[in-house]
Amino acid sequence: MTENTMETSSADNAFSTFHLGTSLFGINILEIQEINKNFEITQVPHASDYIKGIINLRGQIVTIIDLGRKLGLNPVQKNKDNKNIIVHSENEHIGLLVDAIHDVVHAKIHDIETAPSNIGEIKGKYLQGVLKNKKQLIGILNMTEILKD
Amino acid sequence: MTQTNAMAQTSNGTINEPEDTSDKGNASIRVHVRLLDTLMTLAGELVLSRNQLLQGVASGNVRATEVSSQRIDMITSALQETIMRTRMQPMADMLNKLNPVVMDLSQQVGKSIALVIEGNEVELDKTILESIHDPVTQLVRNCVDHGIETPGERESTGKKAMGNIRVRAFHDAGQVNILISDDGNGLDPLEITGASGQGVDMTGVVAHIESLGGILEIDSQKGVGTDITIKLPLTLAIIPSQITCVGRERYAVPQVNLDELLRIPLDQVKERIEKVGDADVVRLRGELLPLLDLSQMLGIEKRYVDLTKGTALPDRRKNIADRRSKRHSLDREAAIEMVPDSVSKMPDRASKDRRSGTRNAINIAVVSAGAYTYGLIVDQLQDSEEIVVKPMGRHLKRSTAFAGATIMGDGKVALILDIANLAQMAGLSTMPEVKQLTTASEASVHHEEPKTALLTFKNSENEYFAVPLDSVERIERIQTAAIEQIGERKVVQYRGGTLSLCQLSQAADVKPLTPKEHQEIVVFKVRDRELGLMVNPPVDTIAVCLKIDKKTFCQPAIKGSMIINDHTTLMIDVLELASVIHPEWV
Numbered sequence: 001m002t003e004n005t006m007e008t009s010s011a012d013n014a015f016s017t018f019h020l021g022t023s024l025f026g027i028n029i030l031e032i033q034e035i036n037k038n039f040e041i042t043q044v045p046h047a048s049d050y051i052k053g054i055i056n057l058r059g060q061i062v063t064i065i066d067l068g069r070k071l072g073l074n075p076v077q078k079n080k081d082n083k084n085i086i087v088h089s090e091n092e093h094i095g096l097l098v099d100a101i102h103d104v105v106h107a108k109i110h111d112i113e114t115a116p117s118n119i120g121e122i123k124g125k126y127l128q129g130v131l132k133n134k135k136q137l138i139g140i141l142n143m144t145e146i147l148k149d
Numbered sequence: 150m151t152q153t154n155a156m157a158q159t160s161n162g163t164i165n166e167p168e169d170t171s172d173k174g175n176a177s178i179r180v181h182v183r184l185l186d187t188l189m190t191l192a193g194e195l196v197l198s199r200n201q202l203l204q205g206v207a208s209g210n211v212r213a214t215e216v217s218s219q220r221i222d223m224i225t226s227a228l229q230e231t232i233m234r235t236r237m238q239p240m241a242d243m244l245n246k247l248n249p250v251v252m253d254l255s256q257q258v259g260k261s262i263a264l265v266i267e268g269n270e271v272e273l274d275k276t277i278l279e280s281i282h283d284p285v286t287q288l289v290r291n292c293v294d295h296g297i298e299t300p301g302e303r304e305s306t307g308k309k310a311m312g313n314i315r316v317r318a319f320h321d322a323g324q325v326n327i328l329i330s331d332d333g334n335g336l337d338p339l340e341i342t343g344a345s346g347q348g349v350d351m352t353g354v355v356a357h358i359e360s361l362g363g364i365l366e367i368d369s370q371k372g373v374g375t376d377i378t379i380k381l382p383l384t385l386a387i388i389p390s391q392i393t394c395v396g397r398e399r400y401a402v403p404q405v406n407l408d409e410l411l412r413i414p415l416d417q418v419k420e421r422i423e424k425v426g427d428a429d430v431v432r433l434r435g436e437l438l439p440l441l442d443l444s445q446m447l448g449i450e451k452r453y454v455d456l457t458k459g460t461a462l463p464d465r466r467k468n469i470a471d472r473r474s475k476r477h478s479l480d481r482e483a484a485i486e487m488v489p490d491s492v493s494k495m496p497d498r499a500s501k502d503r504r505s506g507t508r509n510a511i512n513i514a515v516v517s518a519g520a521y522t523y524g525l526i527v528d529q530l531q532d533s534e535e536i537v538v539k540p541m542g543r544h545l546k547r548s549t550a551f552a553g554a555t556i557m558g559d560g561k562v563a564l565i566l567d568i569a570n571l572a573q574m575a576g577l578s579t580m581p582e583v584k585q586l587t588t589a590s591e592a593s594v595h596h597e598e599p600k601t602a603l604l605t606f607k608n609s610e611n612e613y614f615a616v617p618l619d620s621v622e623r624i625e626r627i628q629t630a631a632i633e634q635i636g637e638r639k640v641v642q643y644r645g646g647t648l649s650l651c652q653l654s655q656a657a658d659v660k661p662l663t664p665k666e667h668q669e670i671v672v673f674k675v676r677d678r679e680l681g682l683m684v685n686p687p688v689d690t691i692a693v694c695l696k697i698d699k700k701t702f703c704q705p706a707i708k709g710s711m712i713i714n715d716h717t718t719l720m721i722d723v724l725e726l727a728s729v730i731h732p733e734w735v
Binding site: 040042043044045046047048051054055056059060061062063065090092094149 | 398446447540541542543544545546547548551560561563
């Protein structure tokens with residue numbers, strides 16, 4: 001649903017941006033359920049390396065993905081600014097662990113440019129496009145691809 | 150009799166959990182208005198108690214806080230039970246669908262069969278009810294197809310021409326039992342163990358029942374008939390589990406997989422734990438039990454708690470055999486602290502020394518699933534708890550070592566172990582394979598008399614007693630100060646309830662116990678209740694050939710006597726003991 005609105009309208013879209021290392025990324029705010037700071041993470045042995053573990057989100061078990069590792073960047077370093085971005089996908093909630101939350105950026109869909117096939121070490125399929133901000137480029141993430149198991 | 154059990158797990162590796170209704174999100178269920186009214190009342194009660202609790206906390210009134218937390222505890226249990234009941238549906242629909250099946254099939258194969266159905270009113274969780282429809286139908290079809298003989302065959306063996314199939318559902322010991330019995334040809338013991346008699350392939354049915362956390366038992370006599378009992382849990386969402394610790398994390402072992410708990414003091418490790426090739430095995434009542442080290446399997450660093458500093462440190466001892474302290478003081482400490490060789494001993498719940506000895510003993514949960522039986526080495530054994538099973542996300546579907554997750558009292562998440570998959574991951578051989586090997590080598594040598602496992606303990610210094618191990622629920626060690634006296638009765642608060650305590654001298658002609666700081670308690674299950682018998686250590690188990698002398702020491706609650714380890718040991722009759730202490734129970 002979110003994707004449709006994004007593609008058909010040229011209205012303002014809001015992107016929540018966040019840091020992974022020195023890079024800045026954004027997720028359409030409509031895809032985010034909440035952002036929290038729950039780090040009572042239970043590790044799951046034998047899971048993929050980008051799985052940080054699972055947490056209890058008000059009685060639901062939520063898988064936490066280390067977004068740094070998932071994108072092929074450095075793993076998220078333990079830090080007081082760490083946050084989980086909780087998104088809803090295919091009847092479950094999934095948390096994305098990021099280094100720090102940044103601003104909310106407003107942009108029109110046609111402002112998003114096609115991402116170069118290879119930004120740094122990030123695989124192109126994880127990026128929906130790139131948004132030019134005043135200071136920095138923001139990688140807009142393709143959530144469907146990232147949340148695939 | 151073949152018996153198998155397994156975790157509540159479906160073939161795709163996830164718990165068959167009621168919450169997980171993604172594919173049938175629109176399904177509805179009929180609930181009695183009376184149940185909804187009860188729920189409303191309870192919700193009101195809950196709000197009231199929460200307000201009291203908030204007030205108590207705000208004003209710092211400890212007493213008020215305790216009272217309201219007790220109320221909330223009670224209300225939560227009642228809520229849980231009532232909500233569970235909304236999921237319960239009578240079995241009538243499913244059972245009555247069997248009638249046409251039997252009628253059609255018996256006509257096709259030219260047999261004359263009467264089907265009797267009992268227990269239409271028995272209720273079962275909707276999810277379980279839906280998923281047992283197929284296996285039960287399959288089993289009844291088997292009865293018609295292969296169990297019951299043709300009228301001619303029946304008459305030639307002196308039976309009535311009409312065969313009988315009886316399907317009976319009933320509650321027993323907190324489980325729903327479905328008994329399918331026929332008076333047909335029966336099965337050979339060999340056919341039962343092979344789970345396929347006369348072309349009846351039972352493996353699929355067995356796997357299905359196991360996936361629901363159930364048990365399938367077959368009892369058959371050649372020429373007389375077959376009884377198949379399916380035992381099912383009332384619900385899948387809440388399962389009693391043993392909580393264990395490895396490293397910083399807790400892991401839940403479903404009680405249905407748990408056989409017993411074993412704690413081997415360091416000074417006995419050398420004798421009891423042996424190496425066969427690369428594998429560790431423990432000698433348990435004369436049998437060799439394979440051992441799996443959970444921390445190794447999961448790749449977690451072992452930790453032990455340093456009691457003097459109260460800090461947890463990584464444990465670098467790699468091999469089990471290395472876990473023998475070279476410091477003598479520790480060895481001695483272990484020896485004093487441990488009841489020697491105590492099997493099934495629960496960690497002390499009440500006292501602070503519950504974790505002591507963690508580094509001085511190896512803790513093993515003896516588990517079984519399907520054909521696997523093995524010992525799981527963990528850092529600590531904690532309490533057993535009723536846990537709510539939660540499904541894990543799709544990214545973790547491939548983590549087959551776990552059957553799901555649960556949320557503990559402190560809000561943290563603990564994983565639920567999948568005992569069968571862990572065994573497969575470790576490449577354990579199943580028990581029948583092991584048994585075959587041993588029987589092949591032993592069969593030619595000699596035939597042993599059957600042995601019975603007994604739990605032995607003392608009453609006063611020179612009075613030795615024993616009970617059959619299978620009548621024992623648990624062994625606990627409590628602080629004597631925790632025992633409350635109400636009228637003539639002694640009780641102790643225990644797992645949110647009250648456990649009635651007694652001592653042997655109340656029933657039999659033996660000496661009364663002398664009070665000491667800690668008290669060992671053997672917990673028996675008597676009918677639906679629990680009775681705690683206060684005893685003195687050493688509490689031990691032994692497998693013996695029963696030769697009970699019923700004459701010398703015949704008195705109330707005592708079955709007789711026999712010589713065990715050079716001591717005259719009195720055998721306790723648990724039922725009789727309970728009936729003397731609590732005549733109203735029996």
